[in-house]
Amino acid sequence: xxxxxxxxxxxxxxxxxxxxxxxxxxxxxxxxxxxxxxxxxxxxxxxxxxxxxxxxxxxxxxxxxxxxxxxxxxxxxxxxxxxxxxxxxxxxxxxxxxxxxxxxxxxxxxxxxxxxxxxxxxxxxxxxxxxxxxxxxxxxxxxxxxxxxxxxxxxxxxxxxxxxxxxxxxxxxxxxxxxxxxxxxxxxxxxxxxxxxxxxxxxxxxxxxxxxxxxxxxxxxxxxxxxxxxxxxxxxxxxxxxxxxxxxxxxxxxxxxxxxxxxxxxxxxxxxxxxxxxxxxxxxxxxxxxxxxxxxxxxxxxxxxxxxxxxxxxxxxxxxxxxx
Amino acid sequence: xxxxxxxxxxxxxxxxxxxxxxxxxxxxxxxxxxxxxxxxxxxxxxxxxxxxxxxxxxxxxxxxxxxxxxxxxxxxxxxxxxxxxxxxxxxxxxxxxxxxxxxxxxxxxxxxxxxxxxxxxxxxxxxxxxxxxxxxxxxxxxxxxxxxxxxxxxxxxxxxxxxxxxxxxxxxxxxxxxxxxxxxxxxxxxxxxxxxxxxxxxxxxxxxxxxxxxxxxxxxxxxxxxxxxxxxxxxxxxxxxxxxxxxxxxxxxxxxxxxxxxxxxxxxxxxxxxxxxxxxxxxxxxxxxxxxxxxxxxxxxxxxxxxxxxxxxxxxxxxxxxxxxxxxxxxxxxxxxxxxxxxxxxxxxxxxxxxxx
Numbered sequence: 001x002x003x004x005x006x007x008x009x010x011x012x013x014x015x016x017x018x019x020x021x022x023x024x025x026x027x028x029x030x031x032x033x034x035x036x037x038x039x040x041x042x043x044x045x046x047x048x049x050x051x052x053x054x055x056x057x058x059x060x061x062x063x064x065x066x067x068x069x070x071x072x073x074x075x076x077x078x079x080x081x082x083x084x085x086x087x088x089x090x091x092x093x094x095x096x097x098x099x100x101x102x103x104x105x106x107x108x109x110x111x112x113x114x115x116x117x118x119x120x121x122x123x124x125x126x127x128x129x130x131x132x133x134x135x136x137x138x139x140x141x142x143x144x145x146x147x148x149x150x151x152x153x154x155x156x157x158x159x160x161x162x163x164x165x166x167x168x169x170x171x172x173x174x175x176x177x178x179x180x181x182x183x184x185x186x187x188x189x190x191x192x193x194x195x196x197x198x199x200x201x202x203x204x205x206x207x208x209x210x211x212x213x214x215x216x217x218x219x220x221x222x223x224x225x226x227x228x229x230x231x232x233x234x235x236x237x238x239x240x241x242x243x244x245x246x247x248x249x250x251x252x253x254x255x256x257x258x259x260x261x262x263x264x265x266x267x268x269x270x271x272x273x274x275x276x277x278x279x280x281x282x283x284x285x286x287x288x289x290x291x292x293x294x295x296x297x298x299x300x301x302x303x304x305x306x307x308x309x310x311x312x313x314x315x316x317x318x319x320x321x322x323x324x
Numbered sequence: 325x326x327x328x329x330x331x332x333x334x335x336x337x338x339x340x341x342x343x344x345x346x347x348x349x350x351x352x353x354x355x356x357x358x359x360x361x362x363x364x365x366x367x368x369x370x371x372x373x374x375x376x377x378x379x380x381x382x383x384x385x386x387x388x389x390x391x392x393x394x395x396x397x398x399x400x401x402x403x404x405x406x407x408x409x410x411x412x413x414x415x416x417x418x419x420x421x422x423x424x425x426x427x428x429x430x431x432x433x434x435x436x437x438x439x440x441x442x443x444x445x446x447x448x449x450x451x452x453x454x455x456x457x458x459x460x461x462x463x464x465x466x467x468x469x470x471x472x473x474x475x476x477x478x479x480x481x482x483x484x485x486x487x488x489x490x491x492x493x494x495x496x497x498x499x500x501x502x503x504x505x506x507x508x509x510x511x512x513x514x515x516x517x518x519x520x521x522x523x524x525x526x527x528x529x530x531x532x533x534x535x536x537x538x539x540x541x542x543x544x545x546x547x548x549x550x551x552x553x554x555x556x557x558x559x560x561x562x563x564x565x566x567x568x569x570x571x572x573x574x575x576x577x578x579x580x581x582x583x584x585x586x587x588x589x590x591x592x593x594x595x596x597x598x599x600x601x602x603x604x605x606x607x608x609x610x611x612x613x614x615x616x617x618x619x620x621x622x623x624x625x626x627x628x629x630x631x632x633x634x635x636x637x638x639x640x641x642x643x644x645x646x647x648x649x650x651x652x653x654x655x656x657x658x659x660x661x662x663x664x665x666x667x668x669x670x671x672x673x674x675x676x677x678x679x680x681x
Contacts, residue, residue, distance in 0.1 A: 025475075051475055056502070056505075057501055057502060057505055059498040059501065061464065061494060061495055061498050062464055062467075062495070062498035062499065062501070062502050064464075065461060065463075065464025065465055065467070065468060065495065065498070065499065066464060066465075066471060066502065067468065068464070068465045068468055069413075069464065069465040069466060069467060069468020069469035069470070069471070069472065070468045070469070070472045071468075072411075072447070072448070072465065072468070072469050072472075073411075073468070073469045073471075073472025073473055073476070074476075075472050075475070089494070092458060092461060093461060093464065093495075096458045096461060097458075097461060097465070100441075101443075101454070102661070102662065103441070103659045103660045104440075104441040104442050104454050105443030105454055105659075106440060106443065106655075106658075106659050107658065107659035107662070108446050108447060108448065109443065109447055109454075110662050141660060142661070144665075164663060165662035166661045166663055192665070193665045193666065193667065240665030240666070240667035240668055242667070243667055243670070244666075
């Protein structure tokens with residue numbers, strides 16, 4: 001099986017979308033000749049021309065805003081925000097318009113917009129380069145939000161996001177950009193709203209997304225050595241949530257630990273825990289655990305590994321649930 | 325600290341017809357006598373409608389309403405210059421533009437009735453984007469739409485309406501810069517009405533807004549916003565430029581918000597009636613009426629008959645508006661997604677079933 005990096009998988013998804021639909025446009029800061037600061041758009045301008053793949057001025061609100069106008073004119077914009085921490089100027093356009101335009105126009109105008117945002121920490125980046133912005137988007141009605149954890153999922157989720165008639169925010173875990181996976185790129189298997197069980201077990205469910213999924217898998221291997229078998233669930237989609245998969249995981253194990261980089265307060269863990277309480281309370285053998293970033297600004301590179309959920313912290317949370 | 329004062333009189337401003345109706349420039353702007361009368365008819369109709377809307381708000385039939393009295397020429401003159409395929413991106417005070425562009429008035433007023441949000445009409449069919457309250461955000465949309473039209477090679481242009489307050493927003497800058505960088509066929513049409521709620525222009529910005537165009541590398545025009553012919557002429561020139569693929573234009577129409585910011589506002593708290601009086605003397609309707617009378621384009625019966633027709637029309641609008649029902653509660657779920665998820669549908673079922681868990 002040929003191996004692809006997540007960057008290559010995303011690049012292929014964009015190339016396939018541009019080739020498959022002449023109304024698809026790709027734009028953002030440095031996405032042209034440079035191919036984006038992470039090279040996700042490498043070669044696309046040369047292949048599809050400056051009309052369809054183009055650099056924009058450094059203007060994130062403008063990038064999100066022109067998506068709305070282009071969608072109104074019948075185009076399918078796929079925009080790149082250069083970094084998580086630089087996506088905030090665009091929030092007004094995303095919250096006020098991208099997310100609401102369809103509803104505001106009683107469904108007469110659709111917003112088939114994709115906004116890709118390289119996100120999360122773990123790459124020894126400078127400040128403003130390691131943010132976890134998912135709650136802002138998940139809390140905004142009208143958006144779909146996906147987070148791939150592997151190259152094949154990245155291809156499928158981005159492809160499905162571009163094909164979706166609704167606006168989709170794609171949060172790409174930068175620390176997994178250079179990870180490799182073997183297999184055929186396909187749009188099957190990672191539909192928006194479909195979680196995936198990566199490892200099965202009956203002692204505890206570990207629910208995560210993005211780069212932290214891999215730490216959860218490492219933790220599950222270590223816990224298995226202790227005789228604690230965990231079901232690892234990769235959400236892949238934060239809006240819509242795959243509530244069935246979350247409920248199944250809890251019913252199968254009686255316990256759940258949610259893991260994410262984002263600060264604990266009002267992070268996805270809060271929502272998952274609440275949903276579990278609503279739908280599977282009778283199956284719980286222990287309180288739902290959360291392993292998350294603390295409620296502090298993302299730390300400098302030299303300290304980030306203390307901030308990010310570690311395998312040790314995940315293991316400790318699972319042991320705590322199992323021995324409750 | 326006192327802010328520097330900028331008054332319209334200190335800066336060059338295109339004017340074709342003086343407030344007393346006399347021509348002071350080339351008034352042959354390419355409009356037929358029928359079209360000249362149509363401009364006056366639209367202004368009379370829209371003023372009557374505007375006053376009715378304020379009254380309807382007072383009677384509890386509309387939610388907060390932002391009157392545009394004094395800005396009829398700026399809105400109707402500019403709308404009149406657009407081609408049929410051109411696309412309007414309004415702010416929230418552009419009811420007269422909507423009427424001039426043929427947007428169904430009752431559908432538009434569903435917004436102020438509170439039956440739906442900013443896009444109660446069909447934006448695509450009417451070439452009229454949803455009413456936009458987060459000021460200046462719509463300017464970027466207009467640029468994006470114009471970029472799309474350019475890619476399609478349709479030759480059509482867009483026009484973004486915004487105010488002097490909006491011009492202080494970052495989105496104005498990003499839109500203007502992008503419009504130039506991409507050579508977008510778009511007109512940035514600023515109705516400088518002197519006030520952003522209670523903040524006067526001098527506290528908003530110290531240099532003429534039209535002068536910013538130079539920094540963006542596009543033509544900038546300052547025009548008498550109460551002179552409907554001048555407004556038509558400069559907008560038509562900008563539209564022609566855009567249609568010809570020559571890029572964006574910034575127009576600053578100097579006008580005045582004769583009324584309060586909205587029916588929720590009390591202008592007496594921040595401005596004296598003395599300031600308003602001279603602007604009433606520059607009334608755009610009277611100016612155009614005097615001009616047409618001086619040229620015998622209308623006779624003495626035209627205004628009276630048009631006012632009677634406006635009365636009939638407004639009465640029909642009022643009737644249709646007050647008969648509008650409340651939409652079904654389920655509609656709050658209906659349009660959020662084109663492709664709603666099972667999770668979303670479950671929430672809808674729970675909500676409609678009265679269950680919160």
